[in-house]
Amino acid sequence: SAVISQKPSRDICQRGTSLTIQCQVDSQVTMMFWYRQQPGQSLTLIATANQGSEATYESGFVIDKFPISRPNLTFSTLTVSNLSPEDSSIYLCSSRRGRYNEQFFGPGTRLTVL
């Protein structure tokens, strides 16, 4: 399985500010993914980040709100911009590896917006 780390593990932010979340994978991967998990709910894909190209965003998510960087094959960042209380969620990074592209997740970043 892949080892994925995220920083920070949690943060409390003020309305209108931004938070950048870092994701590090222990080996090179082509695809990295960012998910949001709102309280009491399942995982929702925000975007897919491939190295060397712009991220592909899912319906309901836009680059201005969730800019993503993917500078190399082991690292990605997700920024949640212009924060509002509705952005309070767990944000999860993931990548795929293995014969059937099994997906592995980082520990998540718990964001609380006041």
Next chain:
Amino acid sequence: GESVGLHLPTLSVQEGDNSIINCAYSNSASDYFIWYKQESGKGPQFIIDIRSNMDKRQGQRVTVLLNKTVKHLSLQIAATQPGDSAVYFCAETPTSGTYKYIFGTGTRLKVLA
């Protein structure tokens, strides 16, 4: 405490009993299915997977059953232990095209001592 899973369906099982967690999937094109376990404060952890050319796969204390006719997936945990307490998610994906995963709503498993 963590708020993940507060509003999810809950299955309460006595320690030592078997647990069965069910999932209905939606995409007929999905041919790869995974069960994840998410403990409080952690990311989802891969448990077991199954391809659509199988209807049963066994791991250590876990078995996944796939019924493609009714688009139903189940996870069976034998001799449930306190450490099995978590939220369990199924995920489906086609292995061609976008490889996009679709996650189920999740079930909270509570193991009673």
